[in-house]
Amino acid sequence: MKFHTLLTFLIIHFLCSIPRNLVDSVDNGSVSIAGDVQSLADPDCTSQSSVSTINGTDTIAKPYGESKNVRGLVSEEDGMGVSHQSESNGSLNDNNNNNGIKVKTNNSKSSSVASPNSTPSTKSDPKKPTTLKSIELDVKNTKSTETFDCLKKDGFAKYTPKTGYGFSSVKGKAGGCSDCCGSSVAIWDAKVPTDYATEVVRDGTGSCKSMNNVTIFFGNNHRHFTKFNKIFVQDSDIRLYGNGPSDTSTQLAATEYSEDHSDDVFKFTFNDATKCTGVKFVHRSLEKGDSANVVVKEVSVWKHDSTKHGEQYPIVFRYYWPDKILINFQNFFIIFCKSLENKWDEGHLFDFKLYGKGTDNNSKAFDLKSYELTQEKEEYLFTFKNDVKLLEVKNKGNELWKHDTDKHGDKYPQLVRYTTDKLALSFDESFMVYIKDGEGKWDNGRFFDFKLYGKGSDNNLKELGVTAYDIADTNNDHVFKFKAEHNCVMVKHKGNELWKHDSSKHGNKCPLTLRYKRDGSKLLIDSEVFFVLCTKDGDKLKANEFFDLDISSTNSAYHYQYKNTIHSNTFTMKEGVLCGLIKFGDKKIYKPFYPHERVLKVVLHKTVDSEITYGEVFFTNQCVKRFEKLENSDEWYIKLSPFPLDVKWKDDTCYYKYSFNNNVSSYITKENFGFRRVRFGLKNVWQSDSVTDYAYKVEMTETDKTAKLEIHLHTGEKKVFNVRKDPYETGMTTTSALKNSTDPNVKPAIPDVPPTKLRTQQ
Structure with missing residues (x-):
């Protein structure tokens, strides 16, 4: 009796422990558990019909x-x-x-x-x-x-x-x-x-x-x-269409193209006379609910548009299972990508083509198996596989770039970056940038034997893309202007580190501009608080980093030691640190000329009431420059010894150095002197109207009847005058000012840098 009671208890306990949602039915003492017990009834060989509803249609x-x-x-x-x-009317x-x-x-x-x-x-x-x-x-x-x-x-x-x-x-x-x-x-x-x-x-x-x-x-x-x-x-799930009678869209016949399938790539090569005007993709998905049906939907991927494609039609079409399509035309190609939600994007048309060598040693356009295509915001990246060699880039059928063994040796681009207005070829240690003008034409490109790096999302070094900067070209320089959201933290020249951001020295300040000489002789990195001058040293660039010295500060910093006494404030540069600019707050005072002038220290002299009277800049070459504040102003200027110049005196003096070359007479001031007035004999040509306005160089070109004078001011401005040679005229001459201009190559002796000029002007 006890045994039967115990057995009954165990059976009841077992039945109660089964979750309610797992019990399908209890019939004749048998329990069917969903998903665990197989149905004993084997479906017969006859078909059964059922009605399902899809999008409201039975x-x-x-x-x-x-x-x-x-x-x-x-x-x-x-x-x-x-x-x-x-998407089309009627049955598929x-x-x-x-x-x-x-x-x-x-x-x-x-x-x-x-x-x-x-x-x-x-x-x-x-x-x-x-x-x-x-x-x-x-x-x-x-x-x-x-x-x-x-x-x-x-x-x-x-x-x-x-x-x-x-x-x-x-x-x-x-x-x-x-x-x-x-x-x-x-x-x-x-x-x-x-x-x-x-x-x-x-x-x-x-x-x-x-x-x-x-x-x-x-x-x-x-x-x-x-x-x-x-x-x-x-x-392939690809459906190809052309225009049939009456311009109706008709699926292309299999005789109008050839098809090949290997390694998950479906390739369709169109006959010469075939004009493919549309491509659709067959999307298949499982019907929801208790159904074994597959829902099929044909969606449009591409249609020919004469405003975009002109009279060009696809030559080769490739579908890379499961999510990429490449359509090659004669002079351009289009790439489509499918999202995780199974939606094809609108595609991107690239107005260039990439070429390498085919198996027959002839030029062959690359397909998506030659590179990995990724997108970073507005920038498309074509990263080539290790064994792929890019030999040529064409735009509208014309050569844009071509590999040249004499120029590139055995180096080939590893990466192509593309935006709507820039195309860059990235080599191992260098890169080229092409820029498109307003009419859609690519320029001849510019080559750089250095690389720029920022920080990636993983905080590792990452080459900066072409969207990180704008490039402005001058007669002598290429100027990179970095965008606010992109920080340049390293520059490598020919594979070697040239400069690297150091938060202990630079804080959170990164370069604003980078100026590179077209002849490769100089590279200058400029920031708000420092700049790096890189000059040619044999086959390499040698970097010298300069820091701004703000003499309004009352504390020591990474690059200088501060000392305060009753009569003076002294800023002494630390060993090995170069001063690139002396300023008081946002007011620029003096920019030393490297390598001739290296700042040793700056001393501010003051009264017992701590009012600054003047300052002195001491250089390692034992020269000293004095600067003062303009009366009733917060502007500072270098106090030089002014004197007049008579260009008829063609010889060295204790104030300036004279030289004559190619029919040009040159007068350049010596240390701590400046031209306040320029004469041609008894004729006054130019005179300063301010205590801060000096000329540091005058150049004269003479003919039998005239003399042309170019007067270079310390601000970078150049004044040009023509003087008629008339020995009988006295007093103020009737000289004519030809122009007032700024010389981009000026090397001012008093380099007060105006706010509108880059301090890269040296």
Whole structure:
């Protein structure tokens, strides 16, 4: 009795422990648990019809060969008996462009591309990849097993792996009744373990029909296979169109192009007379709910537009399974990408073409297998594979760049960067930049034997893209102006570090501009608080970094030592540190001339009331310059000894140095002197009207009747005068000022840098 009581208790306890949502039914004492117990009733060989609703349309799903078109949404030619949705009116022509396909060895075993949604996920440590057990699926079997579920319905079968499993291969019968005995053929194999299929759908499960279609899903991506000559061939899902009679869009015949499929690339080469005017993609997805149907939708990817493409039509079309399309035209190409939501973008037209050498040693346009295409905001990056050599870039059929062994040796571009107005070729240690003008024409480009780097999102060094700066070209220089959101933290010259940002020295200040001489003799990096002058030293550039000295400060800093006494404030430069500019707050006082002037220290003299009276700059060459503040002003100026110049006196003096070369007489002031007035004998030519206005150089070119004088002021301004030689005229001459201009190559003796000029002017 006790034994029966205990047994009854255990049975009741077991039944109560089963979750309510897992219990399907309790019938005649048997318990059916969803997903765990296989149905004992084997579906018979007869088909059953069911009605499903897609987008508000009733569709009768029937086995292959018996489908009916309800409201024009079901195609009898599909072979899957699935629901169709199309952008075009009427029923779809599901010609899969596989007629006359060139099938290569092991074509049916092409590998899938890894996708974030390519495998079912299981709960696991997010730091560790999910490991799935592989299932070799034979779709001849239509019964669920311990590793997968099979839903057999309406003449179709849908296979779903259970948690922790993934389909690594699919095979099935290619002839006779697909559910009967006989050997199966391979349909698809995963080449790597991560490329497991997430679901598989086949037709031909009713009335002993043969199997003709298999669709394999990888998350949001899919492969569709159709039976062809007793093997299963992957459908490209690409539909090509041209203009038929009356300009109606008509699907191209298989004789109007040739097709090739290998390594997940579907290539369509059009005949010379073929004008492809449209491309559509067949999107396949699983119908939701308790269904084994596949929903098919044909979406437009590209249409010919004469305003964009002119009279050019596709020459070669490539679909890179699962998410990229490349259309090659004669002078340009278009790339389309598919998002994770299975939507094709509008495509990007690149108005150039990249060329290398083909197997026949002739020039051949690159395809997407030659490079990896990525996008960073507005910039497209073409990163070439290791064994790929870019030999030429053409724009509208004309050479833009070409590899030259004499110039480039065995170096080839590793990367091409492209925006709407710039194209850059990046080599290992150098780069070239082409700029497009307002009329859409590319210039001849500019070559730089250095590289610019910023910080990537991972805080590692990353080459700056062409969107990080603007380039302004002058007669002698290329000027890079860095954009606010892009920080240049390193410059490498010919592969060697030339300059590097150091937060202990530079704080959060990064370069604003970089000026590079066209002849490669000088490179200057400029910031708010420092600049780096790099000059030619043999085959290399030698960098000297200069810091601003702000004498309004009352503290020591990285580059100077501050000392305060009753009568003076002293700023002494630390050993090895160069001063590039002396300023008081935002007021510029003096810019030393390197390498002739190296600042040792600056002394501010003051009264007992701490009022600054004047300052002195001491140089390592033992020279001293004095500066004062203008009366009733906060402006500072260098106090020089002024004197007049008579250009008829052609000899050295203690104030200036004279030279004569190429019929030009030159007068250059010596240290701490400046020209306040210039005369031609008794004729006054120019005179300063301010105590801060000095000339440091005068050049004169003479003829029999005239003399042309160019007067160079310390501000960089140049004044030009013509003087008539008249020995009988006295007093103020009737000289005519030709122009007042700024000489971009001036080397002022008193380099007070105006706010509108870069301090790179040396």
